[in-house]
Amino acid sequence: xxxxxxxxxxxxxxxxxxxxxxxxxxxxxxxxxxxxxxxxxxxxxxxxxxxxxxxxxxxxxxxxxxxxxxxxxxxxxxxxxxxxxxxxxxxxxxxxxxxxxxxxxxxxxxxxxxxxxxxxxxxxxxxxxxxxxxxxxxxxxxxxxxxxxxxxxxxxxxxxxxxxxxxxxxxxxxxxxxxxxxxxxxxxxxxxxxxxxxxx
Numbered sequence: 001x002x003x004x005x006x007x008x009x010x011x012x013x014x015x016x017x018x019x020x021x022x023x024x025x026x027x028x029x030x031x032x033x034x035x036x037x038x039x040x041x042x043x044x045x046x047x048x049x050x051x052x053x054x055x056x057x058x059x060x061x062x063x064x065x066x067x068x069x070x071x072x073x074x075x076x077x078x079x080x081x082x083x084x085x086x087x088x089x090x091x092x093x094x095x096x097x098x099x100x101x102x103x104x105x106x107x108x109x110x111x112x113x114x115x116x117x118x119x120x121x122x123x124x125x126x127x128x129x130x131x132x133x134x135x136x137x138x139x140x141x142x143x144x145x146x147x148x149x150x151x152x153x154x155x156x157x158x159x160x161x162x163x164x165x166x167x168x169x170x171x172x173x174x175x176x177x178x179x180x181x182x183x184x185x186x187x188x189x190x191x192x193x194x195x196x197x198x199x200x
Contacts, residue, residue, distance in 0.1 A: 002074060003049065005110055006031065008102075010042050011051055011068040021060040072099040077114040077131070080154040088187045089115070089147065089154050090136065098131070104194065111136045113190065115147055115154070121170040122156055126192075127199045132156060134190035145192040150178065151185050156192065 003011065009031055013022070024036045033039055046052040051068075055061035076094035090113060098114055105112050117130040122145070126132065134147045140159040147156050148168070157168035157178065166180035180186045 003046075003051070003068075003071065004042075005108070006033070007042050007046055007049075007051075008068055008071070008109075010039070011046060011064065011066075014046075014052065014062065015064045015068060018062075018064060021062070023060075068102075070101070072101060073105065073109045073112075074098065075100050075105070075109070075112045075114050075133070077116065078154075080115050080118045080156075088149055089189045100133075105133065107135050107193065111190075112193075115156070117156065121172050121175045123172050125171050126156060126195055127197065129198045131196040131198060132192055133194035133196070135193045136190045138188050140188055140191060147189045147192060149185075149187045149189060150180060154189075159188075 010027065013027060013030060022030070024039050027033075027039045028036050031039070043052065043054070047054060051064070051066045053063045053065055074097040077096040077098050078089050078092060079095045080089070094113075100109075100112070102109065113134050113136060115132050115134065117126050117128055117132055120128050125145075132147065140146045140161075142160050144159045145156065146159045147154070148159075149155075150168070155168065155178075157170060160167045160169060166186070168178040168180065170177070
């Protein structure tokens with residue numbers, strides 16, 4: 001069973017302080033939650049999901065049943081064949097959910113998504129069929145490798161922008177740069193943060 005972002009943070013906090021348990025109010029302050037009752041709610045959820053076992057007669061006596069740093073998170077995998085109904089990749093339905101270790105995703109897991117590379121325009125760095133880990137954001141710096149959609153076509157390219165234009169560049173020199181003009185329906189879906197190679 002999956003945990004929310006707050007539940008992961010809470011479980012990690014409880015684990016770190018297992019020898020010297022924190023009070024509910026201390027946890028509330030450290031997690032910046034709005035009330036002690038919200039802390040208690042998430043503790044009950046952790047018990048319900050079998051990640052935590054508490055002594056009913058002493059709430060500060062508990063045992064962590066699963067290490068939060070070894071839990072797998074499931075990340076949506078999207079196909080690059082078409083955009084979703086709103087003209088962006090992420091507005092469509094994922095084709096799969098891929099389990100990843102939190103050690104692989106070094107940013108907020110809720111901002112993570114994946115696509116399967118299509119074609120060889122980004123080789124030798126990214127090959128056809130590789131799994132690409134992206135971080136959701138709608139802006140980029142020059143030379144970032146981005147996942148984007150242009151006029152309904154999803155692609156992975158290097159991003160370049162100056163005062164006159166945006167250019168989408170392939171690493172494979174056999175592919176011509178793509179210009180983004182004022183009439184283009186262009187959306188940055190996210191920044192490439194990792195690649196899982198599937199080729200030999």
